[in-house]
Amino acid sequence: MSVQHMKVTKRIDPKYQNEAVLLVKCPDKPGIVAVLSEFLHTFDANIIESSQYSTNPENGTFFIRLAYYCDQLADKAEQMEKNFAGIARAFDMHYEFHYRAQTKRAAIFVSKEPHCLLELLWEYQNGDLNMDIGVVISNYEDSRDMVEALGIPFYYIPANKDIREQVEAQQIALMEEFEIDVLILARYMQILTPNFVKHFENRIINIHHSFLPAFIGADPYARAFARGVKLIGATSHYVTNDLDEGPIIEQDVERVDHRSDVKELRKIGSKIERRVLAKAVKWHVENRILVEGNKTIVFH
Template sequence: MNKHEQLQDIYKNRGRLLISCEDQPGIVSAVSSTLANHKANIIESNQYSTDPHGGKFFMRIEFECADLQAHKVNIKKDLEAIGQTFQMKWTLTDVQQLKRAAIFVSKELHCLREILLEWENGDLPIEIPVVISNHPSAREFVESFDIPFVHIPASRDNREQSEKEQLNLLKQYEIDVVVLARYMQILTPDFVEQYDQRIINIHHSFLPAFVGAKPYDRAYERGVKLIGATSHYVTNDLDEGPIIEQDIKRVNHRDGVDDLKKNGRIVERSVLIRALKWHVEDRVMVNDNKTIVF
């Protein structure tokens, strides 16, 4: 049994419940009582209200229930009744069903390396059926993990055809989430729409100060003292989707352009891996253009 099969065995009776609705009295009690009626044990519960006087309510519950598959149909029926009472949106997922991620990458491989090493160690609870790139340079590294690597040349000149091939692959591999691990191509609105709130990107946090080419060179010339990175969901507003995670690293006057780039890569890979982990653990809920991260 490999590490991912071990994870699935550990989580075989574990469920996750995500809830959102208008804030009102009785939600927590109703949900907790329903789970208790099915002898489910809540092992983690988080909740947040944007405003206790008429705001929006968000909740994430993780629970253990002996023989969950046998109870799931009845749990869902009870949740449907609660959902009607509170006008509630909810999803119930089996934790053992690991999400399937497709990694998109170009020439810079630091984020891809971090993801695959975390996955190999069993610290990233996902399946990675495929890595897709518009350059062939990552093939040997990816295939060393026994993961299929697909090279699809992509540019503004062949974007429609390349995205058609990519989308076909995503459907073939039944992909749940797309990770842009320094994938240096802009996705079309059609692509984004098909994976709404399921495409995670990473970029440096100089924006909007240093837009375009050579941001680190211009940051060096400006004498910046902080290097940062932002991971967010992709929308049609370039680099303006709901932010999942950010971080920074200090630099000083002794650091040259290469030092800034090195520090940038360090922050990028750590921020992206945290964002991905939180997404696949169902810890991120989107409220307009903001996120709640439990």
């Protein structure tokens, strides 16, 4: 593998050039919504979607997602962000402006099983995911053809725990080269080091093949079979340094029974995995998620 591409620049989607999302997290107090909506109104921005949540109206934490439309947003954005900085200081806000025209770029990591990758490629082709796929990285060659057929760069990087640091250095270089915003572990069966995770905090989305916190770790379908559960599931979560313990974004289950052997559980499970991961990715790239401690606020 060699990394010799030209520096890429993000795709700007002019269709959405006047749309943005403002995500805010701060200590709750009266008047926040008034201040935020007044701020947007000052710039003639119209709120398209608004969702808020407070852990406790008295002295809790306040979260809000405001999607807005604003004529000539490109011309106004800098001034808006400048003005907003003052508000943010006054209310002790964590905040993020996301401009819809600046299409997010994803990297997909995959090992041998392609079902989650395929689902993402399919949703992407359909226009159901508001993102570009910058690169696919795999420790197997199996998925190369289907990826390259779509004009997406595919990198085969063999991986195992003995060469982990060297592998991750290559991967990080690719993430930088392709200006990657979000990493999707689409059944990538390698552990990531704390150093790697730190590079991409709350930007690595994993799919785990169980309804966490049941069956943390390896081979959850075999363990589900051994336990005789009547439901199997899948969980999409942000990756942290505690294995399978990161903030959960989405989960789902399917009914099984005594007749399902481990192979059958894997088949049923693969369908859950692909839809759960696709939903989590969709919500992430639509800037619907705020992380608070080890939990997510997902604004639908």
